[in-house]
Amino acid sequence: MARRSVRLVRGTAAIVLAICASCVWQADRARAAGAGQRFQQVEIVDFTGFERPIPAMRGLIPAGWAARGGVFWSPQAQCGADGVQIQWGAWDPVSGAAVETLPAIAWQANNLPIQMPPNTSGAHCLHAPITTVRAYLEALVQIVRPGAQVLDFRPQPELLKIAGMEPRRDMLPGGEMRNWAEAGDLLIGYDAQGRNFREVIRGIAVFFTSTMQGVMPGEIRRFLTGNSLPAFAMRAPDGSLDFRLFDSVHKSFRMDPEWGARMAKHNAEMSRINTKGAADRHAMRMQTNREISDVMNKSGANRQASQDRTQEKFVRAIRGVELYADPAAGRPVELPNTYDHAWRLQDGTYMMTDNPNFDPNVEFGVNGTRLQVIR
Numbered sequence: 237m238a239r240r241s242v243r244l245v246r247g248t249a250a251i252v253l254a255i256c257a258s259c260v261w262q263a264d265r266a267r268a269a270g271a272g273q274r275f276q277q278v279e280i281v282d283f284t285g286f287e288r289p290i291p292a293m294r295g296l297i298p299a300g301w302a303a304r305g306g307v308f309w310s311p312q313a314q315c316g317a318d319g320v321q322i323q324w325g326a327w328d329p330v331s332g333a334a335v336e337t338l339p340a341i342a343w344q345a346n347n348l349p350i351q352m353p354p355n356t357s358g359a360h361c362l363h364a365p366i367t368t369v370r371a372y373l374e375a376l377v378q379i380v381r382p383g384a385q386v387l388d389f390r391p392q393p394e395l396l397k398i399a400g401m402e403p404r405r406d407m408l409p410g411g412e413m414r415n416w417a418e419a420g421d422l423l424i425g426y427d428a429q430g431r432n433f434r435e436v437i438r439g440i441a442v443f444f445t446s447t448m449q450g451v452m453p454g455e456i457r458r459f460l461t462g463n464s465l466p467a468f469a470m471r472a473p474d475g476s477l478d479f480r481l482f483d484s485v486h487k488s489f490r491m492d493p494e495w496g497a498r499m500a501k502h503n504a505e506m507s508r509i510n511t512k513g514a515a516d517r518h519a520m521r522m523q524t525n526r527e528i529s530d531v532m533n534k535s536g537a538n539r540q541a542s543q544d545r546t547q548e549k550f551v552r553a554i555r556g557v558e559l560y561a562d563p564a565a566g567r568p569v570e571l572p573n574t575y576d577h578a579w580r581l582q583d584g585t586y587m588m589t590d591n592p593n594f595d596p597n598v599e600f601g602v603n604g605t606r607l608q609v610i611r
Contacts, residue, residue, distance in 0.1 A: 272589030273481060273575070274299040274600075275488075280324045282307035282495060290498070295489030296572070297326040297335065298481065299585045305337075320499070322466045333472035335485050338380055338437065341372075342463040347456075366462055369418035372441040376467060377424055381435070384426035395419040395440060411448035411456070417441065425474070435471035436482055439464055484572035484588065487557055560607040568610055578607040 275296040282292045283306050292307045305324030325336030343362035366372050370389050377384050396419050403416035419440045426433055443462045450457045470482040557570040560578055571578050575588035581596055581604040596604035 272587060272591060272594060273484065274581075275484075275571075275586045275588060276301075276584075277586075278303050278326065280306055280322060280489075285309050285320065285502075286498060290495050291492045292322070292495045293489050293491055295485065296586065297485055298328065300330075301326045301328050303327075331472065331476065332431070332433075333470070333476065333478075335468070335470045335482070338376060338439075338467040338469055340464050340466045341376060341379070342461070343372075343375075344462070345460045347458045365460060366441075367443060367445075367460070369420040369439060369441045370422065372462070372464055373420065373422040373437055373439050373467070376437065376439065376464070377422065381424060381426055384424040384435075386422065387425050387434075388423040390421050392419040392421055392438065401442075408446075408448070411446060413444075413446040415442070415444045417443070432474040433471050434474050434477040435469055436477065436479065437467050437469040438482075438486065439467040441465075480574055484574045487572050487574070488570065490557075490570060559610045561610050562607060564605060569607070571607075579604040580607055 276299045278295060278297050279291040280293040280295075281289050283289045285307060297303060303324070303326035305322075308321050308323050310319045310321060321339050322337040323339070325334055327334035341362060343364050343366050345363060345365040362375060364375065366375060369391070373389070374386060377386065396417055401417040404414065406413045417440060420438070422437045422439070424435050424437065426435070441462060441464045443460070446459045448457050449455070468486050470477065470485070472478065558573045558578075559568050560571055562569040562580055564580055569580075569586075571586060572588060576590045577588070577592060577594065579587040579589070579594065579596055581587055581600065582602045586607075587594070587596060587604065596602055
């Protein structure tokens with residue numbers, strides 16, 4: 237990548253960008269450095285999954301932004317994709333900036349001499365040899381932003397370290413089984429409603445491959461399945477995409493404990509059903525090879541269990557938060573660690589800033605309490 241040089245003059249509105257062959261990731265980060273941001277809390281609600289609406293996640297969005305959407309259940313999810321989708325977004329009615337979740341998708345590929353059936357349910361089910369998170373994100377862009385131009389990509393391996401997603405390889409009789417995960421950000425550009433937008437999409441993809449002896453001598457059967465967690469995206473008019481704000485909002489969201497417990501129970505039941513179904517289908521196709529059938533049953537069970545674990549770790553993998561004492565709320569509150577100081581204002585919003593001399597009475601005409609990090 238070309239060498240970048242960015243000179244920022246703090247405390248003023250001046251930003252000088254010099255010798256920048258590929259500064260799409262840096263320009264807006266430089267613009268936002270040293271500035272403060274006011275946040276409000278929001279809930280993403282699961283309206284239909286259980287006997288009553290339950291908050292699924294809680295997080296922060298900039299104060300004054302509007303939000304809508306929730307968690308929706310789809311019984312027609314195919315290719316192993318999770319039938320629970322988060323369809324939620326928030327936006328600034330003034331600038332046009334917005335954040336939103338993007339649908340989880342799944343894919344599969346193999347070298348069997350049969351034609352894969354078409355997808356007729358409308359679910360995002362792909363038949364493609366996708367083996368990297370960048371390839372997954374570019375496929376997702378063609379679904380949600382057709383025609384957008386890919387500008388840059390950067391991996392995010394720290395998300396996987398936080399979630400404890402370690403690669404695994406098992407040697408099997410006549411073959412092997414592998415699973416691994418990757419995370420990354422994809423930057424795209426496109427025109428919408430007569431304006432040029434930039435958008436960053438952050439995604440985590442999980443891959444499963446297996447090989448085994450085929451029917452003919454020397455034949456190797458190869459199978460690939462993959463699935464993603466719900467992606468998270470932020471867009472803004474060209475020149476105003478704030479990557480620091482994107483990180484702050486993304487890291488603030490966490491799963492509600494009650495919803496998490498109910499989803500764990502649901503996933504355990506779905507794992508039992510899926511494992512039994514996979515075993516039955518495999519037995520019909522592979523009656524002449526019981527040993528391979530047993531291996532595939534184990535593979536299916538491990539794959540479903542891994543999907544359950546990644547679902548539960550979705551928020552933990554992206555939080556990056558500090559725990560603050562909040563006397564007014566009577567409980568601790570988690571806020572992004574992307575700013576040095578935090579305030580709770582009298583109207584219930586939170587103000588994050590790097591300025592140690594910030595005074596809410598001077599800036600907003602309201603009283604506030606400086607929050608202390610709980611060590």
